[in-house]
Amino acid sequence: MMSSKIEKMTISNDSGMEVTCLNYGAILHSIRVPLSGAKVPNSIGANVKQKTEVLIKPKRLESYLTQDNYMGTIVGRFCNRIENSNFEIDGKPNLIDSNEGTNCLHGGSDGLNKKFWNVEKNGNGSSNEIIMSCESADGENGFPGNLKVQVVYGVTNDNKVTIDISATTDRQTPVNLTGHAYFNLNLSNDSTIKQHQLQVAADHFLPIKSDGIPLLETREVINTDFDFRRQQSLEKLLLSDDEQIISNNGIDHNFVLAQSHHSKSSEGGHQLPLGELVKAASLYSPSSNITMTLWTNKPGLQIYTGNHLGGEFKAHQGICLEPQFFPNTPNRPDYPNCLLKPGELYRHKMVYQFDDE
Numbered sequence: 513m514m515s516s517k518i519e520k521m522t523i524s525n526d527s528g529m530e531v532t533c534l535n536y537g538a539i540l541h542s543i544r545v546p547l548s549g550a551k552v553p554n555s556i557g558a559n560v561k562q563k564t565e566v567l568i569k570p571k572r573l574e575s576y577l578t579q580d581n582y583m584g585t586i587v588g589r590f591c592n593r594i595e596n597s598n599f600e601i602d603g604k605p606n607l608i609d610s611n612e613g614t615n616c617l618h619g620g621s622d623g624l625n626k627k628f629w630n631v632e633k634n635g636n637g638s639s640n641e642i643i644m645s646c647e648s649a650d651g652e653n654g655f656p657g658n659l660k661v662q663v664v665y666g667v668t669n670d671n672k673v674t675i676d677i678s679a680t681t682d683r684q685t686p687v688n689l690t691g692h693a694y695f696n697l698n699l700s701n702d703s704t705i706k707q708h709q710l711q712v713a714a715d716h717f718l719p720i721k722s723d724g725i726p727l728l729e730t731r732e733v734i735n736t737d738f739d740f741r742r743q744q745s746l747e748k749l750l751l752s753d754d755e756q757i758i759s760n761n762g763i764d765h766n767f768v769l770a771q772s773h774h775s776k777s778s779e780g781g782h783q784l785p786l787g788e789l790v791k792a793a794s795l796y797s798p799s800s801n802i803t804m805t806l807w808t809n810k811p812g813l814q815i816y817t818g819n820h821l822g823g824e825f826k827a828h829q830g831i832c833l834e835p836q837f838f839p840n841t842p843n844r845p846d847y848p849n850c851l852l853k854p855g856e857l858y859r860h861k862m863v864y865q866f867d868d869e
Contacts, residue, residue, distance in 0.1 A: 516628055518573045521642045523635040525669045528561055529866070531642075536576055537585035537625040538644045538663050540693045543567050543673060545802060545866045564800055566866065568694045568701050568830040581694070581821060585625035586663055586677065587618040588689040589648055589655050590850075592766070592814060592839040595725045599842035601656065601684055601851065608654030613723055620653030624661065624689070632662075641666045650683065657683030657854075672865045679858040686842040687852040689860055690810075694818060694830025697797035697804060704828045705817065706747040709796045712740040712813065714767035718838060719756055725840050730768060738765070743796065746817065750828065762817035762828060766838050769813055789863060793833055800868065807863040808835030811848045835862055 515535055522532045522542075532542035546561035569583060570576060576583070597610040609620030618625065629644035641664055648659040659681050666674040677689045696705055717738045718726040733739040737752040750762055757763060769792050789807040793815075796803045806813075814834040821827050837850040852858045 515631070518576065519631070520573075521631070521634040523640050523642055523665070523667050525640065525667045525671065527669060527671060528563065529667060529671050530563070531665060531667045531673055533642045533644070533665050534573070534576065534584075535629050535631050535644060537627065538629045538646070539576060539584040539586075540567065540665065540673075540675070540691055541569055541584055543693075543864075543866075545671065545868070547800065547802075547868050564699055564802070565701060566695055566697050566802065566804070568696050568825060571824060575824075579823075581825075582618060582625050582692040584691075584693045586661075586689060587692045587834075588624045588661070588687065589619040589653070589659060590616070590686050590688045590842070591618050591690045591692075591834065591836050592688065593617050593724050594686075595723075595840045595843055597654070599686065601842075606654060606656060615723055615725065616653070617724075618692075619655070622653060624648065625692070629663075640668075655685055657681040657685040659685065659687065661689065670865070671867065672863050675862040675864075677858075677860040677862075679852065680854075680856070681852050682854050684851055684853050686850045687858045688837045688841065688850050689858070690814075690834045690836045691862060692832055692834060694821075694832055695795060695804065696830045697795060697802045698799040700799075701829070703799070704826065705831045706745075706750060706828060707798055708746045708831065709743045709798075710740050710746055710749075710793065710815075710831075711743040711795075712767050712793045712815070713770050713791055714813065715741070715770050716768040718766045718768065718812075720760075720765060720839075722759065724764060726766065726838065726844075733767075738763070738767075740767075740793075743794070746828075746831070750817065760819055762819035764814070764816045764819060766812045766814045766836075768838075769808075769811055789861065792835060795831070795833065802866055802868045805865045805867070806833050806835070807861075807865075809859070809861055810835040810837060812836050812838045814839070835860070 544563040633643040816832040
């Protein structure tokens with residue numbers, strides 16, 4: 513049922529992990545992870561596992577209505593950037609909304625992150641799923657086609673948070689949808705992520721221009737500060753003298769996942785089959801001993817180290833790990849195909865698993 517006010521929905525597993533979502537922006541609002549080594553008394557005095565919050569979020573729900581960090585939202589129609597806010601389909605130009613200089617970011621000024629989503633299943637009863645849907649009309653922010661989107665949030669008993677996004681269209685259109693949660697795995701997420709350790713299954717990354725649009729070349733990570741094939745400290749990264757990092761106050765780059773079948777695709781092959789998930793990255797906090805592992809069926813992973821967080825947050829207080837197609841894909845025929853055609857089903861599954869042992 514569609515609502516015009518922010519509503520919370522919570523699901524949990526047998527271990528006590530709790531996942532809370534909002535109907536506005538289909539926001540992933542909270543993930544509370546039980547810690548195996550720490551117990552605290554509950555309301556009736558019995559000892560239960562202590563839980564820690566692994567997302568940063570505003571103190572007031574209403575702040576989501578005005579925030580410009582895309583915090584926790586499902587972003588699209590096309591997450592990331594499209595250069596000069598235009599692209600061609602079959603030789604026909606499409607001029608779309610410019611909301612970051614001359615470029616289009618995350619689908620434009622009124623993207624999916626600004627919508628109240630229809631709640632189809634709220635997790636009540638025995639359900640461990642939250643299901644929401646919304647529509648983006650033909651021509652909205654300049655994109656062709658009526659796009660119907662559904663997201664299913666789930667939680668499993670082995671502490672996996674699953675995000676399954678699907679979409680259909682009645683006209684050919686670029687589609688690139690992902691989640692934009694800011695993770696902080698420390699026991700206190702008021703601290704920064706600098707002590708976190710990151711590993712990424714990528715041999716290459718996409719260097720960018722000053723406006724965040726990828727350059728023509730794909731660069732190897734070897735002998736650079738973008739080499740996270742082995743676990744590395746984020747503090748080391750943030751102290752780098754690499755101009756790509758200095759100019760951004762951190763990273764906001766797309767990594768080419770090594771096992772992602774990232775060849776050019778056609779005939780409905782714009783993604784890996786849903787069951788073929790690639791282990792994309794892992795993130796570890798020495799503070800909590802929590803490791804988060806990410807799987808996806810998309811070819812790229814945008815990593816953003818919260819370089820420009822402000823207001824009630826500070827720079828580098830959270831990190832976004834956003835599986836997706838590459839930035840500016842509609843203008844790059846050398847990238848995997850992101851065009852969705854009528855009769856096709858867009859599917860994107862992300863799995864975030866948490867472990868503290």
